[in-house]
Every structure is written in C-alpha cells, then in structure tokens.
Amino acid sequence: xxxxxxxxxxxxxxxxxxxxxxxxxxxxxxxxxxxxxxxxxxxxxxxxxxxxxxxxxxxxxxxxxxxxxxxxxxxxxxxxxxxxxxxxxxxxxxxxxxxxxxxxxxxxxxxxxxxxxxxxxxxxxxxxxxxxxxxxxxxxxxxxxxxxxxxxxxxxxxxxxxxxxxxxxxxxxxxxxxxxxxxxxxxxxxxxxxxxxxxxxxxxxxxxxxxxxxxxxxxxxxxxxxxxxxxxxxxxxxxxxxxxxxxxxxxxxxxxxxxxxxxxxxxxxxxxxxxxxx
Amino acid sequence: xxxxxxxxxxxxxxxxxxxxxxxxxxxxxxxxxxxxxxxxxxxxxxxxxxxxxxxxxxxxxxxxxxxxxxxxxxxxxxxxxxxxxxxxxxxxxxxxxxxxxxxxxxxxxxxxxxxxxxxxxxxxxxxxxxxxxxxxxxxxxxxxxxxxxxxxxxxxxxxxxxxxxxxxxxxxxxxxxxxxxxxxxxxxxxxxxxxxxxxxxxxxxxxxxxxxxxxxxxxxxxxxxxxxxxxxxxxxxxxxxxxxxxxxxxxxxxxxxxxxxxxxxxxxx
Numbered sequence: 001x002x003x004x005x006x007x008x009x010x011x012x013x014x015x016x017x018x019x020x021x022x023x024x025x026x027x028x029x030x031x032x033x034x035x036x037x038x039x040x041x042x043x044x045x046x047x048x049x050x051x052x053x054x055x056x057x058x059x060x061x062x063x064x065x066x067x068x069x070x071x072x073x074x075x076x077x078x079x080x081x082x083x084x085x086x087x088x089x090x091x092x093x094x095x096x097x098x099x100x101x102x103x104x105x106x107x108x109x110x111x112x113x114x115x116x117x118x119x120x121x122x123x124x125x126x127x128x129x130x131x132x133x134x135x136x137x138x139x140x141x142x143x144x145x146x147x148x149x150x151x152x153x154x155x156x157x158x159x160x161x162x163x164x165x166x167x168x169x170x171x172x173x174x175x176x177x178x179x180x181x182x183x184x185x186x187x188x189x190x191x192x193x194x195x196x197x198x199x200x201x202x203x204x205x206x207x208x209x210x211x212x213x214x215x216x217x218x219x220x221x222x223x224x225x226x227x228x229x230x231x232x233x234x235x236x237x238x239x240x241x242x243x244x245x246x247x248x249x250x251x252x253x254x255x256x257x258x259x260x261x262x263x264x265x266x267x268x269x270x271x272x273x274x275x276x277x278x
Numbered sequence: 279x280x281x282x283x284x285x286x287x288x289x290x291x292x293x294x295x296x297x298x299x300x301x302x303x304x305x306x307x308x309x310x311x312x313x314x315x316x317x318x319x320x321x322x323x324x325x326x327x328x329x330x331x332x333x334x335x336x337x338x339x340x341x342x343x344x345x346x347x348x349x350x351x352x353x354x355x356x357x358x359x360x361x362x363x364x365x366x367x368x369x370x371x372x373x374x375x376x377x378x379x380x381x382x383x384x385x386x387x388x389x390x391x392x393x394x395x396x397x398x399x400x401x402x403x404x405x406x407x408x409x410x411x412x413x414x415x416x417x418x419x420x421x422x423x424x425x426x427x428x429x430x431x432x433x434x435x436x437x438x439x440x441x442x443x444x445x446x447x448x449x450x451x452x453x454x455x456x457x458x459x460x461x462x463x464x465x466x467x468x469x470x471x472x473x474x475x476x477x478x479x480x481x482x483x484x485x486x487x488x489x490x491x492x493x494x495x496x497x498x499x500x501x502x503x504x505x506x507x508x509x510x511x512x513x514x515x516x517x518x519x520x521x522x523x524x525x526x527x528x529x530x531x532x533x534x535x536x537x538x539x540x541x542x543x544x545x546x547x
Binding site for chain 2: 078116131
C-alpha cells in the first residue's frame with residue numbers, strides 16, 4: 001500500500017554553514033554568542049577583545065547559518081618564549097564557541113582547521129592553547145597534530161568558604177529526590193562525617209536518606225573523621241580511584257577515624273560524596 | 279661565604295608609576311621559563327591593570343630601600359593574576375606576607391577561594407603555600423603546534439653551539455599531515471658545520487626522513503628518548519638504515535633544551 005503525500009517522511013535539510021573571517025557587522029552577534037557560551041560579562045568581552053593591544057580582528061573566524069553567527073574561534077598573537085634562548089611569534093587559540101542549537105554537527109572542526117589559512121601570512125610560526133585532552137584526542141589532534149607540553153605550572157588553592165560544597169549538596173539532594181539509584185544507595189546510610197581537608201575550612205556533613213546537610217559551626221559528635229593531607233585532585237580525580245584511596249590510607253595521607261562499619265558505609269557512597277569536591 | 283639576604287620590607291598598594299618597576303621584576307624573574315610572554319608596559323597594563331575583575335587596590339607591592347622586591351595582583355574573585363618575588367631577597371617572609379595580604383584581600387572581597395599559579399620549581403612558594411594550608415590542583419593541559427618548521431629550526435640553529443664539522447649530509451624531510459598552506463618538504467644541507475635550509479624537494483638526498491607534524495613537534499619539545507621512541511614506533515622513518523644514527527644526531531640538534539613551562543593566570547585571562 002503506497003503512502004499518500006502527507007505520510008512521506010521528509011529528511012531534515014542539513015544546515016549550511018559559511019565559515020569566514022569576522023567583519024564589523026558581526027560584532028553584536030559574536031558578542032552575544034560569546035556571552036551566552038562562556039557567561040562573560042560585556043565588560044570582560046570589551047577588555048578581552050577591544051582593549052587587548054595584540055588583538056587582531058582578522059584572526060577571528062566565524063560560522064554563519066542563515067545570517068546568524070553560530071560559531072567562532074579566535075587567535076591572540078603574542079611573543080612566546082619556547083626555550084631559554086628562543087622567542088617565537090605564536091598565537092593562543094581561544095574562545096571556541098558553537099551555539100547550543102548547532103552542537104554535535106561537526107562545526108568545531110572547520111573552525112579549528114581554519115587556523116591553517118588564517119594564520120598564514122601573519123608571521124606566526126606556532127599556535128597553542130589550553131584544551132581538554134579528550135577534545136584534543138577527538139577533534140584537535142587528528143586535525144592539527146597538536147602535542148601536549150608538560151607544564152611546570154601548579155595551581156595552589158585555598159578555599160575560604162564552603163559555597164561550592166553547599167551548592168553541590170543542594171544538587172545532590174535534588175538528584176537523590178529524582179534518581180532511584182542515588183536514593184537506593186543512600187537508603188541505609190545515616191551518619192555524620194567531619195572533614196578536615198587541606199585547603200578547605202573544616203566542615204561536617206550529615207548524610208541521611210532524606211537529605212544531606214552541611215554543618216560549619218557544630219563540628220562535634222561526628223561518626224567519622226576524615227583527615228586528608230593529599231591534594232583533593234589526586235584523591236578524587238585519579239583514574240584508579242580505589243587504588244588511590246587504598247594507597248592514601250596505607251601511607252596515612254588520608255586518615256579515617258571511626259568505626260569500621262561506618263567507614264565501609266562511607267566507601268559505599270564514595271562516588272556520591274566525591275562529587276562535592278569536583 | 280653566604281651572603282645574608284635582606285629581609286626587611288614594607289607592603290603598600292599599587293601607585294601610578296609603579297608599572298615599570300613591576301614589569302622589570304617580572305621579566306627578570308620569569309624570563310628563563312618557556313611559556314614566558316615578555317611584559318611591556320602596554321601588555322601589562324592590559325592583562326593586569328585593566329582587567330575588569332581587578333582594581334588598583336588589588337595590587338600589593340613590597341618595597342625595600344625604595345626598590346620593588348615583590349608584588350602580587352589579585353582579582354576580586356580571588357585569582358592571583360601575577361605573583362613575583364625577587365630571588366635576591368629573603369623569599370620566605372616576603373612570600374608569606376604577600377600571600378597573607380592576598381588571602382585577606384580575597385576574604386574582604388567575599389571571594390570563595392584564593393588561587394595562585396606558580397612554577398613547581400619555586401620551593402619558597404611551595405613551602406609557604408603548604409604551611410598556609412593551600413591545596414594543589416593541576417594546571418590545564420597545554421597543547422601546541424608547529425606551523426612553520428623551517429623557521430623553528432632556523433631559530434634553534436641560531437642558538438646551537440654543538441657544531442660537528444665532520445658531517446656532510448643532504449637531508450630531505452617529507453612532512454606528512456602538514457597543512458597544505460605549509461611546505462611539504464624541508465631540506466637540510468650540512469657542509470662542514472654549516473647548515474642551510476630549503477623548502478625545495480632535493481633530487482639526490484643522502485638521507486630521507488618521513489615524519490608527521492605531531493611526531494616532529496614532539497621531538498622538538500621532547501628528549502632524545504622521544505626521538506628513539508618515534509623511530510621504534512615507525513612514526514619517524516629514516517632511510518637508508520645505515521644513516522639512522524647520523525639522522526638522529528642531526529634531529530637532536532633541533533631539540534629545545536626543554537625548560538620548564540610556566541604560565542601565570544594573567545596570560546590566559
């Protein structure tokens with residue numbers, strides 16, 4: 001039985017993108033895209049682009065769909081030392097943005113690859129950027145042949161408030177309300193844990209099936225006390241989390257004081273607790 | 279004889295006209311790091327002084343006998359854009375005082391945290407941060423790409439001191455995966471310690487090297503081990519086989535001495 005006209009499946013047309021160098025008429029659209037994507041204030045954008053003495057408008061590339069700027073990338077030229085004695089003209093790749101309605105369509109690739117043509121004739125012999133390694137593996141690496149440089153830069157951090165942890169706890173409580181898996185994991189947990197972590201003010205969290213609560217003032221009567229001298233990054237962002245935790249416990253860089261039963265319970269909800277510190 | 283380093287200093291906030299002295303100290307302290315972006319008054323005025331999250335009250339300057347011996351510039355949100363202490367000065371007290379000033383300023387501004395980018399090699403900052411209860415986080419991954427191999431090689435060649443006058447070779451590098459806008463060949467002609475480069479395809483090279491963009495970049499920024507690793511993985515192909523060691527020797531001339539990379543927050547907003 002044949003379909004009538006109304007039943008015909010119509011394949012959505014693949015959007016057409018024009019990749020080109022920024023022009024002054026694109027300014028408002030571009031600023032809006034950057035502001036929406038990176039939550040940059042207009043003051044910050046003016047500083048970053050208009051006030052930057054090295055800024056070169058011809059090094060902004062944009063993707064346009066139906067007259068609207070839906071993607072962009074730019075390069076900031078600068079002198080860069082690459083060894084004790086060599087300084088080169090380099091470009092820092094920055095602000096790769098794709099409008100949320102146009103993501104997942106491979107638009108980032110032509111924007112990134114435009115580096116080959118856009119930097120030509122600018123006397124720039126190297127490009128660099130701070131990029132998520134996963135993104136490099138998927139997109140940048142195969143396209144451009146980027147190499148990772150081991151940096152000697154370390155970030156020292158001291159948290160003055162527990163604002164982030166408080167926000168994460170709110171999110172965690174929301175997730176527990178709507179997520180069966182979280183609800184099941186927390187079902188039989190009822191305990192309070194005092195955290196004394198390097199770089200953080202002391203705090204206590206009270207975990208129960210109903211809600212997790214943060215306590216900053218009353219730090220007494222905790223079932224467990226977790227003291228950690230490790231960088232949180234090492235402990236929570238390691239690929240082999242279990243191994244890292246065991247190693248940290250054995251070397252006494254993480255110390256847990258309290259009953260074994262509660263310690264095992266804490267380990268059971270380890271993945272829930274670790275999101276507080278990410 | 280150990281010279282006692284001076285310790286006395288006073289802290290004050292930034293004053294108009296301090297810029298030159300701060301830039302001069304920054305350039306002196308960090309010029310030997312890779313990743314260093316030389317500070318000019320124009321660049322510094324933009325990346326620090328005009329930063330929308332920084333006010334002049336967020337720049338603290340340490341003075342000893344009228345000389346700037348350290349400074350820190352901190353955003354209202356608690357990120358330290360630049361932090362610098364004079365190596366000829368007793369660092370620990372100075373770093374501690376500058377860091378405490380930054381923590382107090384961030385607290386006063388209601389910031390959630392204080393963050394400082396520092397070189398791993400700076401033991402004074404490391405020690406003070408440990409003692410002041412700072413934790414350590416990793417720096418974002420830094421990736422780079424060579425766009426013009428010939429110019430990079432020329433730059434390195436200009437600084438090269440190890441000249442082997444016995445070597446006479448005509449090397450042709452076939453560059454794979456290089457952008458079409460870049461030359462696909464690089465000829466290196468070595469005669470009696472003199473090296474010349476050309477992007478023309480040599481007709482009768484004595485050594486042929488096939489290499490892709492990421493492998494040659496890794497080799498430039500890596501060690502001799504990287505070179506041998508690339509050879510073993512067949513990502514670097516050298517012909518004829520009997521000239522492999524000579525080719526590796528030449529390529530190793532074009533390896534950077536691999537200094538530590540340090541990037542202050544001010545350089546990437």
